[in-house]
Amino acid sequence: MNPDDYLFTEDADYLKSGNISSEEDFEKMLSSPEADHYSLQASSTHSPDIEIDPLNLICCVCGAPAHGYNFDQITCESCKAFFRRNALKNTSNFKCRFAGCCVINISTRRQCTYCRLKKCFDVNMRKEWIRTDEERELRLLKNLQKEQRKLNKSSADHQLMVKLPIVIRKKKRILPATARLVSQAFIIPKICKLNSFGVHRNLSADDKILLNNIICAYKYGADQADSSHVNRYTSSSSLTQFINDESINHKSLIYFYKHIPEFRQLDTDDQVLLIKCNMVDIIHLHLVIVQNFHENSKMAEHMSQWISLDFHRQMSGTRQKFDRFMKYPAILQIALIVLIFSINLSTPRGSSESMNYINKRKLYESQNYYVSLLWRYLNYLFDEQEAIRSMVLIVMQILHYQVLMTIMDEMLQKSGMEDMLNPLMQSIFGLT
Numbered sequence: 001m002n003p004d005d006y007l008f009t010e011d012a013d014y015l016k017s018g019n020i021s022s023e024e025d026f027e028k029m030l031s032s033p034e035a036d037h038y039s040l041q042a043s044s045t046h047s048p049d050i051e052i053d054p055l056n057l058i059c060c061v062c063g064a065p066a067h068g069y070n071f072d073q074i075t076c077e078s079c080k081a082f083f084r085r086n087a088l089k090n091t092s093n094f095k096c097r098f099a100g101c102c103v104i105n106i107s108t109r110r111q112c113t114y115c116r117l118k119k120c121f122d123v124n125m126r127k128e129w130i131r132t133d134e135e136r137e138l139r140l141l142k143n144l145q146k147e148q149r150k151l152n153k154s155s156a157d158h159q160l161m162v163k164l165p166i167v168i169r170k171k172k173r174i175l176p177a178t179a180r181l182v183s184q185a186f187i188i189p190k191i192c193k194l195n196s197f198g199v200h201r202n203l204s205a206d207d208k209i210l211l212n213n214i215i216c217a218y219k220y221g222a223d224q225a226d227s228s229h230v231n232r233y234t235s236s237s238s239l240t241q242f243i244n245d246e247s248i249n250h251k252s253l254i255y256f257y258k259h260i261p262e263f264r265q266l267d268t269d270d271q272v273l274l275i276k277c278n279m280v281d282i283i284h285l286h287l288v289i290v291q292n293f294h295e296n297s298k299m300a301e302h303m304s305q306w307i308s309l310d311f312h313r314q315m316s317g318t319r320q321k322f323d324r325f326m327k328y329p330a331i332l333q334i335a336l337i338v339l340i341f342s343i344n345l346s347t348p349r350g351s352s353e354s355m356n357y358i359n360k361r362k363l364y365e366s367q368n369y370y371v372s373l374l375w376r377y378l379n380y381l382f383d384e385q386e387a388i389r390s391m392v393l394i395v396m397q398i399l400h401y402q403v404l405m406t407i408m409d410e411m412l413q414k415s416g417m418e419d420m421l422n423p424l425m426q427s428i429f430g431l432t
Contacts, residue, residue: 057212060123061116062109069208071125072328074215078109083120086113087127124327203380207373211330218289218333221256225249225290230298239306239411240420247424250279253286253336260337262366267358274340274363279428281402282339285332288319293326295319307411311404318400321393328381334374335394341367 057066059076070080071087086094094114096102102115109116121127203211229245254275257263263271295316303312325331341363357363378387409429412418418431 057216059106061119061125062104062106064106064109069212071127071129073123073125074212075125079116079120082109082116083125083127084130086117087120087125087130091117203376207376210373211334211377214333214337215330217259218256218336220259221252222286222290224252224255225286227287227291227296230296230302233298233302235305237302238417238420239408239415240417242302242306243412243425243429244420244422246283247422249287249290250283250424250428252290253279253283256286256336257340260340262362262369263337263340266362270358270363273357274342276427276430278340278342280405280430281398282336284315284319284401285322285336285339285398288322289329289332293323307408311407314400315404318397318404321397324393325390331374331377331381331390332394334370334377338367338370338374339398341370 057068057074058064059066059079060073061075061079064076064078066074066076068074068080071083075083091114094117096112096114098112100115100118102108102112104112104116104119226248227246230242233242257271257275263274266274300309300312300316303315322332343357343360343363375387375391378390381387382390412421412429412431418426418429421429421431
């Protein structure tokens, strides 16, 4: 059996056994005993107890083995260097002998510059992230200053301390050595002003590794998602049928969470409770990504019939707000991790269960860790004001989804159709 199929083949048996509401019911889904080859690498400073197992990264341009994240995409060193050399050139100087339809792979990538560069742009590699000569010189200057400070720090500090009065010496041990940073204070703002997009913060090596693995692990989960059932619906199809069919998308998101070290290390009861309290609201972010930011045109007809036209318009309007992240789906992938660790964001479904987490401190720490990663990534992509607007938009739209899903909850309860839902969806909707 393919390990990637584990989540769904196992579900078929235990979904028939009863309500999914405790450790026993979710254990097979959330705590698979096999070794997770695709587990995310965590920063060594954050989770020293997690063994790092590198993923087999593949270049999105030519399919060669890749080793990192370059110009906003996973690429091999060859395509990285190629893009840096050619992306800023006048593309009219490049010609293809075969009408721009060359297949680019590891064997053919050197045969057509036009098609290789076109594919780089097709996979959304970003030429604005290529440093100009001026930026490279400034970066080199900063690195040289950094190295010089390391060499001179001990001797310079010692000489200064010898000459200073006792009172000033004490203050010096408390206050930052701002005098040594004066020159940088004038350099760094100039670097940021060179381009208002993409040069505001540099991601650390750990951040880039973690982003790589979030993107890859999410892909393995997203590959299990499927919304084709909507295309098969007729006027007689029901809301409960839709919710039951959507369980495959909920499972694919849970599959993604299984590969988050901080989530996997939680007590199983806490994993279950997080899924039950948060999944029904944040699933929509997952659907936005896996459906490539496009809404099925048939949803308007069906949702208007099942609930109301106004409900569909609000759902659709909320969904469209996320179109601003279309070029950067990794933002929403990180947000999905942030939101699953929420304790107070989502409205509790089904009594006071939200107060019964076994390790709240671990939940707060994990959420803060990924909030910080999301903030650094947003500042890497945008200026600070745009980063703030992006954070606010994500939170506000999730809260809007929460209100809309409460309407769906009430509709299910009033209709008495909750018993027609499969056990997984009953549990997620808090109907058990």
